[in-house]
Amino acid sequence: LSPSLNLAVSSLLHPGRAAARLAVTPREPVVPYGGSVQLNCSLSCSGGTVQWKGLDTNLGSVTSFPTHSVLHVNSATVATAGTKICQGTCQGRHYQRTVDLKVYALPDRLWLEAEPSTLAWGQPGILRCSAQGLYPLTGLALTWYRGDRALDNTDFDATETDEQLFDVVSTLPVTREEVGEDVEFRCEVTLSVGQDIFTRVASMAVSAQGESTEQSVAAATSTRSSRTAAATTGSLGTAGPATTTAPPPAPRVPTRDPTTALSSTCHPDADTTSKSAAATEPSSTERSAPRDLITGSPTAQPATTALPGSGSTATAAGSINWGSSPAEKGPEASVGPCSLQIWALPPNGTRGRALRIECHARCGGNATVRWLRTPVALSQYREEAAGSSSTLRLDRAEPQHQGHYQCVLLGRRSQEATLQLMVVDDSLGAGPAIATGTTFSLLGLIVAGAVSRRLWKHFRSQYELP
Numbered sequence: 001l002s003p004s005l006n007l008a009v010s011s012l013l014h015p016g017r018a019a020a021r022l023a024v025t026p027r028e029p030v031v032p033y034g035g036s037v038q039l040n041c042s043l044s045c046s047g048g049t050v051q052w053k054g055l056d057t058n059l060g061s062v063t064s065f066p067t068h069s070v071l072h073v074n075s076a077t078v079a080t081a082g083t084k085i086c087q088g089t090c091q092g093r094h095y096q097r098t099v100d101l102k103v104y105a106l107p108d109r110l111w112l113e114a115e116p117s118t119l120a121w122g123q124p125g126i127l128r129c130s131a132q133g134l135y136p137l138t139g140l141a142l143t144w145y146r147g148d149r150a151l152d153n154t155d156f157d158a159t160e161t162d163e164q165l166f167d168v169v170s171t172l173p174v175t176r177e178e179v180g181e182d183v184e185f186r187c188e189v190t191l192s193v194g195q196d197i198f199t200r201v202a203s204m205a206v207s208a209q210g211e212s213t214e215q216s217v218a219a220a221t222s223t224r225s226s227r228t229a230a231a232t233t234g235s236l237g238t239a240g241p242a243t244t245t246a247p248p249p250a251p252r253v254p255t256r257d258p259t260t261a262l263s264s265t266c267h268p269d270a271d272t273t274s275k276s277a278a279a280t281e282p283s284s285t286e287r288s289a290p291r292d293l294i295t296g297s298p299t300a301q302p303a304t305t306a307l308p309g310s311g312s313t314a315t316a317a318g319s320i321n322w323g324s325s326p327a328e329k330g331p332e333a334s335v336g337p338c339s340l341q342i343w344a345l346p347p348n349g350t351r352g353r354a355l356r357i358e359c360h361a362r363c364g365g366n367a368t369v370r371w372l373r374t375p376v377a378l379s380q381y382r383e384e385a386a387g388s389s390s391t392l393r394l395d396r397a398e399p400q401h402q403g404h405y406q407c408v409l410l411g412r413r414s415q416e417a418t419l420q421l422m423v424v425d426d427s428l429g430a431g432p433a434i435a436t437g438t439t440f441s442l443l444g445l446i447v448a449g450a451v452s453r454r455l456w457k458h459f460r461s462q463y464e465l466p
């Protein structure tokens with residue numbers, strides 16, 4: 001064969017030589033302090049090798065396969081954050097990709113106290129907002145509100161702890177003129193980590209009787225979408241300062257894992273006065289290694305916060321096109337404990353192929369399930385809701401559909417479930433088969449041409465044809 005034909009046949013026989021691609025998912029990994037995450041490095045080359053480089057004691061364990069390598073990061077600390085390097089080789093060529101792992105820490109609630117302990121109508125006082133165990137300070141913002149008006153005081157003091165986290169405190173003096181009837185003061189802390197924005201809110205209102213009530217909004221985690229999440233907690237009476245009847249502080253080290261589903265236990269309701277506060281969340285991208293079926297841990301408390309003693313429960317609920325939950329329509333029916341599950345079929349999405357993500361609640365009675373978080377706008381999916389389940393369908397999965405999916409069970413017994421989904425290229429599927437078929441077709445034509453030429457020479461010499 002001629003050199004040019006040899007080159008063409010070689011390129012067809014080895015399609016991975018020109019098409020090899022090294023990819024790391026998730027591309028922008030974020031993990032909570034004490035949580036876990038998996039980084040998947042893959043190479044679209046059947047005979048290639050992949051490995052993570054520069055591993056140290058803080059990095060985690062590695063599971064390697066012929067075409068991909070998974071880095072498992074467990075019990076993340078501040079030292080875990082940083083650049084991770086993956087290298088691959090394919091038929092003599094070298095590839096490298098880096099990814100920046102971000103670690104964050106945020107308490108389940110803020111503490112808002114008043115001096116004196118009861119903020120009396122028409123009397124001056126000092127408000128103190130505090131949060132323990134935050135990280136990093138970069139991207140942290142604290143804002144005070146009087147009603148809907150943001151105040152100028154955005155200063156806070158930060159103290160570093162032994163775990164390299166930070167305890168934050170901010171004070172707000174209020175005059176007698178500012179402490180009016182039905183006036184609400186609010187402290188809001190937002191933490192921006194990559195594409196994620198995490199929000200905590202605590203508020204204190206003054207009534208006409210001179211009573212002050214303190215409320216703390218449970219975790220409202222957001223990404224870059226226009227949906228909102230709301231939470232409610234019971235009010236506090238005037239028998240003592242806010243700290244005496246509020247729940248104990250959340251653990252300094254968060255235990256929420258982004259690769260596992262989040263759910264809460266069901267708590268009995270109580271006849272306590274509740275008031276809701278909303279935290280706006282912007283859309284989402286990202287996340288980490290996939291799991292085909294993820295259920296909530298009964299010990300985790302993500303967007304649900306129970307108040308011991310009062311029995312009231314903070315409830316996560318969306319406010320756009322979600323309708324009314326049973327708790328909003330009337331007394332909640334007596335139902336058994338609920339479990340919330342989320343999964344994808346197939347477990348890993350394939351680019352250009354159909355995909356569905358389903359969230360299902362198993363309860364003793366009727367339940368309403370809604371989507372709280374998706375990598376792209378909810379309108380880009382075909383949503384099907386039936387009974388106690390909701391399904392998102394895609395005719396063609398694309399890389400932007402990869403990331404963090406979160407659904408919520410509405411009602412006072414709120415639960416959440418989370419799924420990390422990965423969408424992979426079908427580079428090792430139909431491509432090689434097509435290339436192989438084309439190669440054999442080309443070789444067949446070459447062989448047929450050579451045989452025809454030999455036969456023609458044979459017949460021409462035998463019959464003395466011109």
